[in-house]
Amino acid sequence: MTALTSAVTAPGVLGRSRALVRPALKEAVGRMHPWVGEMAAYSFGWCEVGGGPAVASGGKGVRQALAVLGAEAAGAPGRAGVPAAVAVELVHTFSLLHDDIMDGDAARRRRPTVWKAYGTGPAVLAGDGLFALAxxxxxxxxAxxxxLRLxxxxxxxxxxxxxDDLLFATRxxxxxxxxxxxxxxxxxxHKTGALLGCSAALGAVLGGAPPAVVTGLDRAGRHLGVAFQIVDDVLGIWGDPEVTGKPVHGDxxxxxxxxPVLAALDAPSPATAHLVxxxxxxxxxxxxxALIDEAGGRTAALAEARRHVAAAEAALAGLPIPAGAADDLRSLLDFLVCRDL
Amino acid sequence: MTALTSAVTAPGVLGRSRALVRPALKEAVGRMHPWVGEMAAYSFGWCEVGGGPAVASGGKGVRQALAVLGAEAAGAPGRAGVPAAVAVELVHTFSLLHDDIMDGDAARRRRPTVWKAYGTGPAVLAGDGLFALAxxxxxxxxAxxxxLRLxxxxxxxxxxxxxDDLLFATRxxxxxxxxxxxxxxxxxxHKTGALLGCSAALGAVLGGAPPAVVTGLDRAGRHLGVAFQIVDDVLGIWGDPEVTGKPVHGDxxxxxxxxPVLAALDAPSPATAHLVxxxxxxxxxxxxxALIDEAGGRTAALAEARRHVAAAEAALAGLPIPAGAADDLRSLLDFLVCRDL
Incomplete structure (x- = not known):
């Protein structure tokens, strides 16, 4: 599949998944305690503080799309994957809420994070509520x-x-x-791959897929997560702030x-000592x-990301799934990581 | 059952449940990330900060005892309820960890709370880990x-x-x-009764109880929770600090x-305006x-607690469960609330 095709297909896949999942997601959030539900809706980009109409945009909805495609990969209609899609979007939002507290991040998607807007205690509670609802x-x-084991x-x-991410900072x-x-x-x-893998695998389980398909989709999602994280790291150092929306050299x-930094520090390069x-x-x-680049950190990162993309594609290639679902899954993979490699 | 019998029976029930559940609980916590597992072990009173041997004591373990008794109420051996007991103790500890952050409480069981000892971010994470493990x-x-629905x-x-508890403070x-x-x-x-009811009900489900027993135990546990909370409130105002371990008039x-305060404020008493x-x-x-007492707050609270104890006993009375399990459940109920009424 060419990059051009993916650029057309993937946004379509994301859009139709969002449209399919949103009513069920809204219904679930609507069952929460009203105050906790407002914090949840705020973090989905559905409202502002106080409940007024939103001017923000939510995330891309990659996890819900994977759940819908997981069901389609099982030969079921995408709507069979909707409960899985709702659960993984709730879990993803829970983890963003709590991670922002732990990382002390004050902004997300150009808005104050929940703990900044509502306070730390309420943000802890809202995360717990999303977790319980999932x-x-x-x-x-x-199912x-x-x-539930997945x-x-x-x-x-x-x-x-x-x-591990928190502990790395202390080393x-x-x-x-x-x-x-x-x-x-x-x-x-663990941090990124597991939930992406689970999203696709859960959709497949709800669609009635055989174990091999469930395992294969889980594996593909995990590799996608690792590749995505590495590409995100590369963009965090050398990306165009106009495109990434992140400050230059923020990381x-x-x-x-x-x-890229860890690979550079692990390389037998004369630049390493200076970099330290x-x-x-x-x-x-x-x-x-510049020193990370000189020590080969960027090259090593891109090579590692490509290995994980290839591994994700290999995990998908062997599966007995309908061609349409396979194409959509590959377009999502391309769209999320390959365009930047 | 007399108060004297309960005072002998209940500690025995709590002790044998702890002995039955502890290996499985330790095994579960042992599967956590080592750092997160240390925070969990600290909050169970198994170790100090850094992992050294504990000098603290854990909680009474009411929830695990209810799960064990729930299985026995189903006519199964108590060990059938162990996975339920592990799950509810993990959930209880998760909720203590996160509530201490939200309430800003610096001490619990005469030790620093987890967020005080390890930091807020790590304490949020440890709670999440306990939740996931449950x-x-x-x-x-x-089962x-x-x-899982329970x-x-x-x-x-x-x-x-x-x-609601957090919002009450703002009113x-x-x-x-x-x-x-x-x-x-x-x-x-919701805050106290639901998990107590769930503990007994889950144990019963794992023991293979019929739906009526599951529902009856859930209801009894919920009433026990409400009674326990009210008695705790009364002791928080008029209890002997030597016995309660809490500062006089802390609440x-x-x-x-x-x-007691809310009941006093709701009473048509001349003392109410002064109390406000x-x-x-x-x-x-x-x-x-003194004003709460004068307006009838203490009397109303004790009457309400007694109503919930009676409702819990009524919920148990009609159930087709073995006499031994019924006696043990009643002794636990007596031990937790009746001795203070």
């Missing part, structure tokens, strides 16, 4: 224990990934205790242990970016 | 969707109750927007909207306590 949504389907495993992985740039690229990959699979300025000095002294991020 | 524990049993409904109720003492005793009762049932000093003035100006708590 479990309730799935427990209310006829049975397999679906969801709870990915919840455990989310926590594991976030724990040194150099020496035996430094963070290795392999540790980063495990963290990214470097915050001292984040992203994949710059990072330890929180020196000029532009200099750090 | 769902995973139950999803891993053969099926009924068990758990997720009580999770939703926990969030609803905590939301005035007098006038149309004041908190009514009925609103308090709904809050207490009044913090301006908490507890049942004292509360609005955060005046002498001893004066407030």
């Amino acid at each position: 479990v309730e949504t799935l427990a209310g389907t006829s 049975g224990p397999a679906a 969801l709870s495993a990915s919840l455990g992985d989310l926590v594991r990934g976030q724990a 040194p740039w150099a020496g035996a205790r430094r963070v290795r690229p392999g540790e980063y990959l495990a963290m990214a699979e 470097l300025r915050e001292g984040k242990k992203t994949y 000095t710059v990072l330890e002294s929180a020196g000029d991020p532009a200099v750090a970016a | 769902v995973e524990t139950l999803a891993g049993t053969s 099926g969707p009924a068990a 758990l997720s409904a009580s999770l939703g109720d926990l969030v609803r109750g905590q939301a 005035p003492w007098a006038g149309a927007r004041r908190v009514r005793p009925g609103e308090y009762l709904a809050m207490a049932e 009044l000093r913090e301006g908490k909207k507890t049942y 003035t004292v509360l609005e100006s955060a005046g002498d708590p001893a004066v407030a306590a």
